[in-house]
Amino acid sequence: MQAVSEQDIRASFVNCSKGEAKRLPVPHDLAERPWGDLDFLGWRDPSAPDRGYLVTERDGVLIGVTLRHPAQQRGFLHRSMCSLCLTTHPGNGVSLMTGRRAGRAGREGNSVGLRICTDLACSLYVRGKKTPEPGGRFEESLTVEEQVERTRAKLSAFLDKLLA
Incomplete structure (x- = not known):
């Protein structure tokens, strides 16, 4: 992923209003992020x-989504x-994170969910740049x-x- 600015991030959100995107907190450490090792900024x-x-980044366009997940402890x-x-x-x-769908479907309350690393560091785990708890990564035959x-x-x- 290429480095992005706060302005680019705020303009990328597809499942919230422009006002919500303007108010959401953006990381202050954008300059220190390992952009070359990221498939997404989370x-x-x-x-x-x-x-x-x-x-x-998708087809040369930045796409941002807001997600929610339960705060319950396991x-x-x-x-x-x-x-x-x-x-x-x-x-x-790992949390079930849900995102409101874009457009009319989202305004009607429809959402889509995905079980994802709660710290949103998937890119770093795959590349071995961040180590999960012991036993957190299985040895795979894939490169x-x-x-x-x-x-x-x-x-x-x-x-x-x-987006559908």
């Missing part, structure tokens, strides 16, 4: 723990697997490049559902 809202945001012995990167995490490490491509395809399928 972050959580520090003032609203049930909110997250995801911005990615037991540490419970493990879940991320649908994007196939990393497993204990407890609340890292093939795993990255699979993650991008799963993200694209999720976005297709949100």
Whole structure:
């Protein structure tokens, strides 16, 4: 992913109003992000723990989506697997994040969900740049490049559902 500015991020959101996009918190460390290792920029809202945001480039256009997830705590012995990167995490490490669909469907209350790493660091897990809990990544026969491509395809399928 190419580095993006705060202005580009705010203009990219497709499932919220322009006013909401203007008010949402954008990470202050954009200059320090490992852009070359990211398939998407994901972050959580520090003032609203049930909110997250995801911005990615698709066909040369930035697309941003707002996400919500339950704040309920799961037991540490419970493990879940991320649908994007196939990393497993204990407890609340994976959440069902839902995004309001774009356009009329979203205004009518329709949403789409995906089980995803709660910290939104899927790109870094796939590339081995961030290490999950022991046992969080299975050894795969796919190369890292093939795993990255699979993650991008799963993200694209999720976005297709949100934009449909």
